[in-house]
Structure formats: C-alpha cells, structure tokens
Amino acid sequence: MRIDVVSIFPAFFDALEVSLLGRARGSGILDIRVHDLREWTHDRHRTVDDTPYGGGAGMVMKPEPWGEALDAIAAEAARPPVFVFPSPAGEVFRQSTARELALEPHLVFGCGRYEGIDERVFEYAAERGTVRLVSLGDYVLNGGEVAAMAMIEAIGRLVPGVVGNPESLVEESHEDGLLEYPSYTKPSEWRGRAVPPVLLSGNHGAVAQWRRAQQLERTRSRRPDLLPPAERGE
Ligand code: SAM
Numbered sequence: 121m122r123i124d125v126v127s128i129f130p131a132f133f134d135a136l137e138v139s140l141l142g143r144a145r146g147s148g149i150l151d152i153r154v155h156d157l158r159e160w161t162h163d164r165h166r167t168v169d170d171t172p173y174g175g176g177a178g179m180v181m182k183p184e185p186w187g188e189a190l191d192a193i194a195a196e197a198a199r200p201p202v203f204v205f206p207s208p209a210g211e212v213f214r215q216s217t218a219r220e221l222a223l224e225p226h227l228v229f230g231c232g233r234y235e236g237i238d239e240r241v242f243e244y245a246a247e248r249g250t251v252r253l254v255s256l257g258d259y260v261l262n263g264g265e266v267a268a269m270a271m272i273e274a275i276g277r278l279v280p281g282v283v284g285n286p287e288s289l290v291e292e293s294h295e296d297g298l299l300e301y302p303s304y305t306k307p308s309e310w311r312g313r314a315v316p317p318v319l320l321s322g323n324h325g326a327v328a329q330w331r332r333a334q335q336l337e338r339t340r341s342r343r344p345d346l347l348p349p350a351e352r353g354e
Contacts (some may be wrong), residue, residue, distance in 0.1 A: 121224070121279050122151040124201075125268060126189045127231040128152045128168055132265035139272060145261075146281040152272070161189035178235035186230065186241040190248060192327050200249035201226035204271065205265035210253030213270055213271055213293035217254065221271075222278035223282065229272065231264030296340045298348060301331035 125133055131268045133154045136142065146148040158166040161184075169179035192203065202224045212215070221227060228249070230237065245251045256267040277283050293300040304315040339346050 121276075123151070123153070123229065123272060123276075124193045124227070125154045125207045125229045126157050126186075126193070126232055126272065126273075127154070127229075127263075127265050127268070128157050129231075129263065130156045130263055135269065136272065139174050140282055141276050142278070145274065147277060147281075150276055150280045155189060155193075157185050157189055160192070163332065168273070172235060176235075178219065181232060181237040181241075183238040183241050183244070186237060187244060190230075190241070190245055192242070197226055197249075199225065201228045202250045202252060203228045203230060203245040203248075204268070205230045205237065205245075205251065205253050206256065206267035206271070207232065207236065207253040208255050208258070208260050212258075213254045213256055213267075213274070215274070216273040217270070218278055221252075221275045227275070229264070229268040231268050233263040247302040247305075294346075297348070298335040299343060299346070301334040302339070316339040323337045 121264060127133070136145065136152055136154075140302075141152075142180065145152055158167055161167055168181055168185050170182050172178065172180045190203070202221065204227055206229070213285070225332070230241075230245070242251050242253070254267075254271065257271055261267060280286070283289055291300065304319060308315045308320060316330065318326050321327070336347075336351065342352070344352055
C-alpha cells in the first residue's frame with residue numbers, strides 16, 4: 121500500500137519509522153511518503169494561509185499549494201487515490217473505516233491547520249480520486265497530523281504482513297462490535313490479585329464462554345451504544 125501525507129509539520133510523522141509500521145516500511149509492505157506542503161509555495165515566506173472571506177477569526181489554508189500538491193501526487197498515481205482529509209466535521213473514523221481503507225492501494229492524507237483548508241480543495245480532489253473527510257472524534261485538535269497518525273496506524277496494521285500473527289487482529293475491541301475481554305499474563309498471583317481461575321483451567325470451552333460474557337458485560341457498562349438493541353434491553 122502507498123500512503124502519501126501532506127502537512128506543514130512533516131516531523132510529526134517521524135514516529136512512523138518505529139515499531140511495526142517502521143518495519144513494514146523497511147520491508148516494502150508500506151510505502152509511506154511524507155511531504156511538506158510548503159514545497160508547493162512560491163513566495164519568500166512560503167505562505168500557506170490567508171484571512172477568511174466573509175470575515176471571522178483565524179486563518180484558512182490557501183488552495184494554491186494544495187492544488188499543486190494534489191497534482192504532483194496524483195500524477196505519480198497508477199490509479200485515482202483516496203484522499204483522506206482529517207476533519208472534526210467529517211464522518212467518525214471507526215474500525216470499519218480502517219478496514220475499508222486498508223483495502224485501498226493508495227491513500228493520500230491532507231492535514232489541515234488553522235481554521236482548515238479552503239473548501240474548493242475538496243471539490244478539486246474529488247475530480248482526481250475519492251474524497252473522505254474523516255474525524256477522529258467529537259473534539260477539536262490543532263491540526264490533522266495527530267488524527268492522520270492514528271488513522272495510518274489503525275489502517276496500516278490491517279494491511280496483510282504488517283502484524284506478524286494475523287489472528288491477533290481478529291479478537292480485538294470493535295472487530296465483532298464489542299469491546300475485548302480482559303487479558304492477563306504470568307504470574308498467576310500478583311500483589312494479592314489472582315487471575316480468574318477459569319483462565320488457568322485448561323477448559324477452552326469455559327474460557328471462551330467466560331470471555332464472551334466479559335465482552336458483553338464490559339460493553340454494557342462502558343459503551344452501551346455499541347450493543348445491538350436486543351442486548352441493550354430496548
Ligand atoms: N474550524 C474547523 C472546524 O470547526 O471544523 C476546525 C479546524 S482545526 C483547529 C484544524 C485542523 O485540525 C482541521 O482542519 C483538521 O485537519 C484537524 N482536526 C481538528 N480536529 C480534528 C478531529 N477531531 N478529527 C480529525 N481532524 C481534526
């Protein structure tokens with residue numbers, strides 16, 4: 121999978137060099153290229169923002185550098201890419217979104233700053249690929265970089281070969297609509313706290329039943345909104 125990232129703070133993405141994604145980049149499974157939007161400016165101050173039409177506080181990212189950035193990336197693309205613009209006004213990013221995007225051969229993340237990007241950039245991008253405005257959650261960040269990082273990690277780990285044991289991707293929170301059951305490791309007793317005895321029983325059926333019950337209980341108490349209506353008692 122190829123991932124291009126456009127940002128005025130490329131250093132945010134240095135962390136993509138480490139851990140599983142860093143290894144996947146090294147082995148060529150993930151081809152991640154980070155670009156500085158200011159490379160596509162032509163004035164002495166490398167300006168990427170200007171005052172908003174209609175007035176109001178803050179600055180808006182200018183369309184010209186974005187247009188050049190998208191042109192340059194699209195020109196290298198074998199097929200029209202999916203442009204992902206992190207935005208608090210977008211659809212909420214979920215595990216299902218990560219699964220969908222992990223199937224795409226080419227993603228381009230456009231990281232906004234200030235009050236956001238001139239709206240015409242999204243229309244322009246939509247003529248060159250698919251556009252998705254995606255929110256990390258119902259709160260406002262200073263820029264799209266942290267949101268893009270979170271999305272790249274969630275998507276990247278679903279790309280075959282990135283996580284060594286693909287089975288570890290199956291039993292996770294949000295994969296079957298529920299939160300994951302609690303996990304324990306050795307020692308079986310730690311500071312007066314014992315591991316639930318069923319996990320030491322060697323009875324796989326009983327373990328599976330206990331884990332399922334824990335998933336439902338956790339989801340009911342922490343995230344009742346995730347439960348199907350029948351389980352919520354509606
Ligand atoms: N004025 C915008 C609004 O009210 O919708 C918020 C702009 S925010 C300060 C600057 C940039 O941060 C956005 O363009 C977006 O790229 C990013 N951002 C902020 N919150 C985000 C969130 N919850 N999810 C994804 N991106 C976010």
